[in-house]
Structure formats: C-alpha cells, structure tokens
Amino acid sequence: MLPFPDNAKDYLESLAGGVHHAYFWKVPPLPVRWGQQISRKRRRSIRLGSYNHVTTEIRIHPLLRAANVPAYVIESVIHHEYLHHILGPNHNRRFHASERKFHYYRESQEWIRRHLFLLLGRRRSELQPRRAPVPPQAETPRVQLALF
Numbered sequence: 001m002l003p004f005p006d007n008a009k010d011y012l013e014s015l016a017g018g019v020h021h022a023y024f025w026k027v028p029p030l031p032v033r034w035g036q037q038i039s040r041k042r043r044r045s046i047r048l049g050s051y052n053h054v055t056t057e058i059r060i061h062p063l064l065r066a067a068n069v070p071a072y073v074i075e076s077v078i079h080h081e082y083l084h085h086i087l088g089p090n091h092n093r094r095f096h097a098s099e100r101k102f103h104y105y106r107e108s109q110e111w112i113r114r115h116l117f118l119l120l121g122r123r124r125s126e127l128q129p130r131r132a133p134v135p136p137q138a139e140t141p142r143v144q145l146a147l148f
C-alpha cells in the first residue's frame with residue numbers, strides 16, 4: 001500500500017471545492033469525505049465513490065488517497081457522485097452525457113482502466129486472460145517490400 005498524503009483531508013476538500021466551483025456552482029456544496037479502509041484479501045470489484053442521499057454526503061474510497069493517483073481521477077469520482085445528487089441514482093443516457101462533460105473524463109477513465117489491478121490488489125498478470133501456448137512455427141524467410 002502506498003503512503004497517504006499528510007494533508008489528505010484538506011487535499012480532498014480542495015479538489016471537491018474545485019469540482020463544485022467549476023461544474024455545480026448552482027447547488028450548495030456537499031460534504032466530501034474519505035471512506036474507511038476495510039481490509040480484504042482479494043477484491044473482485046471496487047466502488048471508488050458513493051453518494052448518500054439521506055445525509056447528502058459523498059464518500060471517496062481511501063485507496064484513492066495514494067500519492068500515485070492523479071488529482072483528476074479523484075475529481076472525476078467527485079463529479080460522478082455530484083451527478084447522483086442532481087440526477088438521481090440511475091445511470092441513464094442523460095447521466096452519462098453529463099458525466100462526459102467533465103474536462104478530464106477520458107483521461108480519468110483510461111487511468112482507472114490501466115490501474116484497476118492495483119486498486120483491486122492484484123498483479124497485472126492475474127487480470128489478463130490466460131492464453132494457450134502457441135506452438136513454434138518453422139522460420140519463414142522475411143521479405144522486405146519497397147513502396148517506391
């Protein structure tokens with residue numbers, strides 16, 4: 001596990017304030033907190049954030065406190081949970097269209113896709129499908145083609 005930043009609470013409040021100011025300035029700011037660390041040996045999935053409609057509180061998974069997680073990934077989770085506050089619990093077309101308005105949407109989704117094995121606590125080789133060994137083929141002469 002990677003070390004947490006010393007000022008993680010202030011850091012999260014700063015990121016949440018930036019998301020609120022940029023995208024949700026028409027609604028009152030929501031409290032955003034780090035969730036509690038629950039130790040598990042193996043995960044099959046992970047919930048990076050959650051929104052509680054009763055307390056109107058956003059919780060962010062504590063694994064995202066790690067120093068190697070870019071700020072835009074945490075901001076995208078905060079943005080996603082704010083959308084639940086405004087649009088409700090369903091992930092419908094309107095929700096996804098609003099989610100794509102986040103400035104670093106593609107980058108954050110790509111980072112999560114590439115680093116999911118770390119968040120799940122697994123090695124990359126465990127997440128890739130096993131392939132049958134390919135039998136060696138006889139050497140064929142290589143031909144170089146000239147285009148001009």
